[in-house]
Amino acid sequence: QVQLVQSGAEVKKPGSSVRVSCKASGGASASLAIGWVRQAPGQGPEWMGGINPMFGTTIYAQKFQVRLTITADKSTNTVFMELRSLTSDDSAVYYCAKPPYYDRSGPFYFDLWGQGTLVTVSS
Amino acid sequence: DITMTQSPDSLAVSLGERATINCKSSQSVLNTSNNKNYLVWYQQKPGQPPKLLISWASTRESGVPDRFSGSGSGTDFTLTISNLQAEDVAVYYCQQYYGVPRTFGQGTKVEIK
Numbered sequence: 001q002v003q004l005v006q007s008g009a010e011v012k013k014p015g016s017s018v019r020v021s022c023k024a025s026g027g028a029s030a031s032l033a034i035g036w037v038r039q040a041p042g043q044g045p046e047w048m049g050g051i052n053p054m055f056g057t058t059i060y061a062q063k064f065q066v067r068l069t070i071t072a073d074k075s076t077n078t079v080f081m082e083l084r085s086l087t088s089d090d091s092a093v094y095y096c097a098k099p100p101y102y103d104r105s106g107p108f109y110f111d112l113w114g115q116g117t118l119v120t121v122s123s
Numbered sequence: 124d125i126t127m128t129q130s131p132d133s134l135a136v137s138l139g140e141r142a143t144i145n146c147k148s149s150q151s152v153l154n155t156s157n158n159k160n161y162l163v164w165y166q167q168k169p170g171q172p173p174k175l176l177i178s179w180a181s182t183r184e185s186g187v188p189d190r191f192s193g194s195g196s197g198t199d200f201t202l203t204i205s206n207l208q209a210e211d212v213a214v215y216y217c218q219q220y221y222g223v224p225r226t227f228g229q230g231t232k233v234e235i236k
Contacts, residue, residue: 044216045165045173047225061224095172108220109163111184113172 002026004034004096004114011120017084020117022096024077034079035099035107036070038092039116046092050099050107051079059106086121093118125149125219129228135236142204144231146217151197154221161221164193164202167230168213176215177202209235 007021024032035050049060053072067084093116099107126149136142152161160180165173177193190205217228
């Protein structure tokens, strides 16, 4: 049974960066495609992008194109999401999630989610 | 970007009754090459990540009770919860995967009347 386990909560200053990890366990393939979704308090989810380590490809929502980087470490079955130049608007729960399908346009939808990582941006 | 608009924002339904949630996309999410609608429904309870209920607009995921059903095509979709149970209290979201970025509706909160 594949599980996605994310790193712990973070508190960051405006202008800084945050890096959240997502480790796949329970027999997961080292090439597990992963997407990232964030959810601000009381808001709907927001799709950020994804990575397919099998093909070494990433895709980002245009909104995050400049300040988001998603990488994967196949040796540890871990995917990382780094968001730079943080503002208070980036305060949210960040989720990694597994798509059952992934093509050139990115992850389709998600059938397995991590537990979420709360990122708080405050001076 | 494809905008997903859900209605209503919230609804209260008596136990055992039917809840109907609508989702409208700003452009069609029907892929005419395979005749599939690129739309899913999620259920989210407080403090939990979303849970996938229905994919391809009407295909119920394994383990999801059959009181949950999805319908619609093109730009207009519906999630129906028949025989509402107490454990169905949650926020429900639609999401399209036809365009990039993938986009979600704003959510519909279902409560017990």
